[in-house]
Amino acid sequence: MARRLIVRLGLGLIAVLGVIVVTFFLEYVVPGDPARALAPRARDRATIEQIQKELHLDDPLVVQFGAFVDRLAHGDLGTSYIRGESVSSLLWSRLPTTAILAFAGVVVEVLLGTVLGTLAAMNRRVSAFVTSFNLVFLAIPAFTLGLGLLLIFGFWMGLVPVTGGFGPRELILPALSLGLMGAPWYAQIVRDQMSDSLSSAYTRTAVAKGVSDRRILLRHSARNVASPVLTMIGMDLGLYLSGVVVVETVFGWPGIGQLAVNSLQQLDRPVVMGTVIVGAVAVIAFNLVADLLRMVVDPRARTEEGA
C-alpha cells in the first residue's frame, strides 16, 4: 500500500516534469515576441531590445530553461511580463475562484447523474428519458449551452446577473453548465453499474435475507457503484481545477481558465507556465486521491493485483 503510494507519487512527479518541459518549449514555437506584445507601440529597436534584455529573452533557450527550473526548484514561478505581479500570487488569487466553480460543477453533475442513473436502472421509461438527456447534453457545445442558459435565466427571466463576476448568484449558471455537460457521463455509468448490481447474485442473496429494496440500494449497491464514480470525480476535479476555459469565458467567471487564455494571447509566458503546472498537479493529485478513496470503498482495489 505505502509502496504503491510512493510509486504513484513518483510517476506523478515525472508526469508533471514532462508537462513542464513540453509546455516550456512549445511556448517558443508560438509565433510572436513577448517584448513586442508588451510595447506594441514602440517603434525603435532599442526599446524592444531593452525589454528583451530585462526579461532574458535574448539568452539561449537552454539557459532560459535552466534559469526557469532553478527558480522553480526554489518555489518561484517568476513574474508576469504584463502585470508585473509574481505568478504565484496571481495563481493564488485565482485558484479559490476556480476551485469553487469546479467543486460546484462536480456537485451538480454527480447529484444529477447519480439520481438520473439510479432511477434509470430501476425504471425503463426513465431509462429512455436519460438516453435522450445524455444525447442532448453530450452533443451541445459548451458555449451554446452557456449562452442559452444566460439568455433564458439571465435576460428573459432575470433570475441571475448577466454581467459576470464572482459571487454566489454569479456561480449558479456556470456551475449548472458544468453540471449539465458532466451529468450524462455519470448518468450512463451509474445506470450501467446500478443495473448490474441490482440484477447480481449478491442482490438476490440480500433479497433472500429479507433486506428491503431501499436498504439494498443504499447499503448494498451504492458501495459497488461508488468506485467508478469516485474515479470520474477525481478526473473531473483535476480537469476543472486546471481551468474551465469556455465556461469561465462565457460567464465572465474570473478563474484560472480565463487567466490562462488571456496570458496565452498576451504571450505572458511565466503565467502560462504557472497555470499549466497548477493544472498538471491538480489532475494528478485528484486522480491519486480518487484512487485512495476507491480503496476505502472497494476492498478488492486494495490488493496489488487490483491496482
Next chain:
Amino acid sequence: MSDAALEARNVYVRYGGLPAVVDADLRVERGEVVALIGETGSGKSSLAFAVARLLPPGTYATGSIEIGGREIVGLVPSQMRALRGASIGYIAQDSMAALNPTTRVGWQIAEAFRIHENVGRRQSWARTVDALRRVRIAQPAEVARLYPHQLSGGMRQRVMIAMALALLPALVVADEPTTALDVSTQAEILELVMSLRTETGAGILWITHDMGVVAELADRVAVMYGGRIVEQGTAEQVFDAPLHPYSDALLKTLRDLRRGAPGSAMFQIEGQPPSLSQTISGCAFHPRCPHADERCVVEDPPVEASETRRVACHHPLVVAAVP
C-alpha cells in the same frame, strides 16, 4: 396447515404464458433433505425459486406454498420480507458472486440479525461469530472481518450456509451449492450440511443435477422433467427401484460415470430435454422414452400417489411398487 418445513401443492410457474412448472406437489419435513433433480430446463430451479419467492420480477407462482405452516402465495412484499431469511434460508450456487464483494462477510451475516430481530451492532456481531462457529469455521471472529475475495471457495460456501441458517429457518433452499467446489471441499460441505440439519432441524430443499450428491445427502428425491415432478420417493426407493423411465435413465448415466466407462460405452439419454416453448402432447418424456406407446403420446399420465411414493407414468418400471 401443516407443520412441515415445506408443503407445496398444485404449484404452477409461468414465464409470460410459457409453463415452467406444472402442477407440482412437494413436501419437505423438518430436518429432512429432499433433493430436487433434473436436467437444465426441467423446472427445478423455477420450482425452488417459487418456493423462496425469488422468481424474476413479474413472475408469480400459483397454487399453495406453505413454509413452516405459513402460506406464502399471495403475501404482499412487506410480509414476504419478514419471512425471508427468518423462515426461508437460501444458499446460492456461486458463493463468490452471491456475496457482496465490498462488505465484510460478517457484516453480511449480521445484517440478518439486524433487520429481523432489531438487535444492536455488538449483539448482532456476537451472534454472527456464533453462526460462523456453527458451520465449523475455526477462527470465526477473524473470518467475520474478511471480505469475500479473501476466502477460499469452501469457506465462502460455509459463510453462505451460516447466513442461510442464521435465524434458524424452517426451510433452506440450496441451489446447487457444491457444483462450483472441488471434490474434497464438496465432501466437507455435504458432511457439514448433514450434521447441521439434525442440529438445527431445518428442512432442506437441495437442487442439483448431480446424482452422486443425491446419493450421499438426500432422504427423499423428487425427479423433475419438462416442468413436472415425474417421480418422488425415498432415496433408497428411487435409487434401488426407479419407477419412471427417466429416473432410471438418469441413474444409468450416473452408474456409467462411476464405473468410468469409456465414452462410447456410456449410457446416454437420446434426444434433447424439451424447451419451454415446445408443447409436447401426452407425457413430456415420450419422445425420448424407450417404453413409450400411443397412449403416452396422447394422454398425460396422472400422478399415482401413496404416503411415501409418487410417479407419473403409464408404464412404470416396477409395476408391483406402484402406489
